[in-house]
Amino acid sequence: MATIYDIAKMCNVSTATVSRVLNGSDHPIHPDTRDKILDAAKKLNYRPNTIAKSLASGKTHTIALLIPTIVNDYYTQIAEAMEDELSQAGYIAYLCNTKRSVLKEAEYVENLITRQVDGVIFSPTRVKPEDNIKNLENIExxxxxxxxxxxxxxxxxGISQVAVDTYKGAYNATRYLIELGHRRIGFIDGLTAGTRGNRRRGYIDALKEEGISIDDNLITGGNLDLDSGYTKGMELLNTENPPTAIFAVNNLMAIGVLKAARAMDLHVPRELSVIGFDDSILSELIEPSLxxxxxxxxxxxxxxxxxLLEQLNGKEDVKTVTLQPTLIKRDSCACVY
Amino acid sequence: MATIYDIAKMCNVSTATVSRVLNGSDHPIHPDTRDKILDAAKKLNYRPNTIAKSLASGKTHTIALLIPTIVNDYYTQIAEAMEDELSQAGYIAYLCNTKRSVLKEAEYVENLITRQVDGVIFSPTRVKPEDNIKNLENIExxxxxxxxxxxxxxxxxGISQVAVDTYKGAYNATRYLIELGHRRIGFIDGLTAGTRGNRRRGYIDALKEEGISIDDNLITGGNLDLDSGYTKGMELLNTENPPTAIFAVNNLMAIGVLKAARAMDLHVPRELSVIGFDDSILSELIEPSLxxxxxxxxxxxxxxxxxLLEQLNGKEDVKTVTLQPTLIKRDSCACVY
DNA sequence: AAACTCAAGGTAACCGGTTACCTTGAGTTT
DNA sequence: AAACTCAAGGTAACCGGTTACCTTGAGTTT
Structure with a gap:
């Protein structure tokens, strides 16, 4: 591999000059010298050694995607959009899959510091409520x-973030069900979301606003996977006064509810309306579409x-951007029967 | 950030000694010295600078996952399994998403050389047949x-690889349909797979073996997405002598066929059997399950x-490992009516 | 006692760049 | 003509490690 020393020797200049030319420094360079150096670089098939550059400059042009899982459309689509943006700006991303373990998360944080990443895009892993403490330590x-x-x-x-107005999303979903005439609406929350979670608040506020009383028997929580959606769906439906609609706090649980309905021979949407949270190709392809x-x-x-790029370019300010969710109406909801 | 110089100074030793202790070199070290250095490292909250290590040692302990897309269960599951294995061995992975562009693939190859990755796990992007040439150049x-x-x-x-016996997979799938009594079996290939593709050969050989003649009207090709599965499925089914079963060369196209059947009011599996290739949660959750x-x-x-780890540990030999696919029987196939 | 061995450590070059500060000399200002 | 400016380039320290080769002296061998 050719180095800038080889180029310098070939052109009878110092490495400083070579470095300046190759990096487009604003230090003035004679056009002839510039051409000579660029020619030599081409002739020698020179490639900069990024590692050496990083050591000298303190910047690695490397960022980390520290996420709970990659076997999940949600993270994967976010990752792709990020990667697009970052690779255009000359950054490359480390894939740091914590597999929902705060331990692995902490290990990665150590590793990333060691590797001098310029930045990290972080979706904290939180399986148990107390994981929150570890998350904070890692951020610190x-x-x-x-x-x-x-x-x-x-x-x-104290850190920048992009948030989604999940309160509004849950509120709108619930409101939509109410408009369809539903009064008994089941709610399957996540296990780690406290009773003050945004989604639950959205659900409750929409009901209250219409003067519908909150029935705790209609509120439950699952661990976000298909099976718990099924189980919790069964529990909700196997009561004396079952809901006519169920709102689950994520996608897979909503599909679990669909399975529960099928198991109980309830037609969706005629006999039960179902709404999920988060979209994916699954929701579109499932029957009925969700x-x-x-x-x-x-x-x-x-x-x-x-x-992140703003920060990397020197802007220090912590900034939260909140985006709005939208309700995608498909075939799993209908007027109450 | 503390460096080994700080530790050396604190302990009145040279950086060589510090480096030896910290890296568990087999150069003999007095236990007292070792303890002193480890203590100092802890006290100073020392973290090795991986960048400097990489420059000095020529190894970055970095590998790249160069894949066509991450918004796809197939790659994502493979990536997760790899990451598991690699992170245990002390490596970290760059996420290199080519988005099915050979241009981006080539750009990444440049970038990765520059970044001195120790290895790359590569699934070449091939949308057009001539992309193959670019793939080869990148490998070179x-x-x-x-x-x-x-x-x-x-x-x-000339390079190591892990392959799947797709010929056998296609052969077995076709055979299974034949055993169910099907004689007219549609086949939806990929567009870039030539007529000598493994899957097509498996399909054809299974038919021939049973003395079933090959009907070119039953063979078509799509571009691997849902819509083309739907379109090609419609085409196959809208003929005078339609197939009683369709074998699609990937998952999404098979689901497209399911949609086509629904559109034509054909019951799956009673009136049409469908088999896909590649498994994913989709195949399980779709109705009927695939x-x-x-x-x-x-x-x-x-x-x-x-x-890859074997190679990184010095074994030079090129090795191909071929794994066997399995037929997962679900609800989309039945005896011919 | 001379020769040898080896534990324990040090010296300094090296990996491949960047950059603050310095030098030189031609052209310009006063 | 002296003082100044600035284009164009060079010097050398620095980033934070690794490691081949050398040194020293205590213990062992003959």
Whole structure:
């Protein structure tokens, strides 16, 4: 591999001059010298050694995608949008898949500091409520090492993030069901979302606004996967006074509810309306296709990347961008029977 | 940030000694010295600078995942299995999403050489047949720069790879349909797979073996997405002598066929059997659930990573590992009516 | 006692760049 | 003509490690 020393020798100049030419420095260079150096670089098939550059300059042009899983459309679509934005700006992304383990998350944080990443796009892993503490420690550790952070998926103090107005999303979904005439609306929350979670608040506020009383028997929580959607759906439907509609806080659980309905021979949407949260190809292809609250995923990814790039370009200010979800109406909801 | 110079000063030793202790070199060190250095490292909250290490040692402990897309269960599951294996061995992965563009693929190859990655796990992007040439150039370029490669998804000379016996998979799927009594079996190939593609050969051989003549009207090709599955399915079904079963060469096209059947009011599996290739949660959740040829995805990912790690540990030999697919029987196939 | 061995550590070149500061000399200003 | 300016380039320290080769002296071998 040719180095700038080889070029310098070939052109009878110093490495400083070579470096200046190759990096487009604003230090003045004679056009002849410039041409000579560029020629030599081409002739020697010179490639800059990014590692050496990083060591000398303190910038690695590297960012990390620190996310709970990649086997999931949600993260994957966000990741793609980010990667687009970042690779255009000359950055490359480390794939840091925590597999929903705060331990692995912490290990990655250590590793990333060691590797001097310029920034990280972070969606904290939170399986148990107390994981929150670890999340905060990890953020602290990154900040202490002057690594730029943009978070999404959770709210934290003092760092930039892109958020989605999930309260509004849940509110709108619930409101939509009410408009269809539903009065008994089941709600399947996530397990780690406290009772003050945005989605639950949206659900409750929409009901209250219409003077519909909150029935705790209609509110339950699952762990976000298909099976728990099925189980919780069964529980809700197997009561004396079952709901006529169910709103699940994510996609897979809503599909689980669809399965539960099928198992109980309830026709969706004629006998049961179902709404999910988060969109994916699954919601579209499932039968019946699923009405969902869609988060603007591409926009989230692109925005997170842009926020990070702003920071990397020297803007220090912490900034939260909140995006609005939209209700995608498909075939899983209908007027109450 | 503390450096080994700080530790050396604190302990009154040279940086050589510090480096030896910190890296577990086999150069003998007095236990007292070792303890002193480890203590100092802890006290100073020392973290090695991976960039400096990389420059000095020539190894970055970095590998690249160069894949056509990440918004796809297939790649995503492979990526996760790889990442597992690699992170355990102390490597970290760059996410290089080519978005099915050979241009982006070439750009990444340049970038990766520049970044001195130790290896790349490569699934070449091939949208048009002539992309193959670019793929080969990219492989050459990597090899020229002594970067280890393991490929999957396509076959190339002279590099290690993990392959799946897709011929066998297609053969078995077709055979299964024949055993169910089907004689007219439609086949939807990919567009870039030539007539000598493994899957098509498997399909044809299974038919021939049973003395069933090949009807070219039953063979067509789509571009692997849902819509083309739908369109090609409609075409096949809208003939005088339509097939009683359709085998599509990937998952989404098979689901497209399911849609086509629904559009034509054909009951699956009673009036039409459908088989797909590649498994995913979609195939399981779609109604009816889809019988598919499943590639052993986790095993592929893990194997690719292991092959690469072997190379990184000094084994030079090119090795191809071929894995067997399995037929996952679900609800989309039945005896011919 | 001379020769040898080896534990324990040090010296300094090297990996491939960047950049603050310095030098030189031709052209311009006063 | 002295003082100044600035284009064009060079010097050398620095980023933070690794490692081949050398040194020293205590213990062992003959």
């Amino acid at each position: 550790e990154l900040k202490k090492n002057k690594i730029n952070i943009v978070a999404f998926g959770s709210r934290f103090e 009405t969902v609250v869609r988060q603007p995923i591409e926009e989230m990814g692109a925005t997170a990347a842009k926020l | 370029e990597l090899k020229k720069n002594k970067i280890n490669i393991v490929a999957f998804g396509s076959r190339f000379e 019988t598919v040829v499943r590639q052993p995805i986790e095993e592929m990912g893990a194997t690719a990573a292991k092959l």
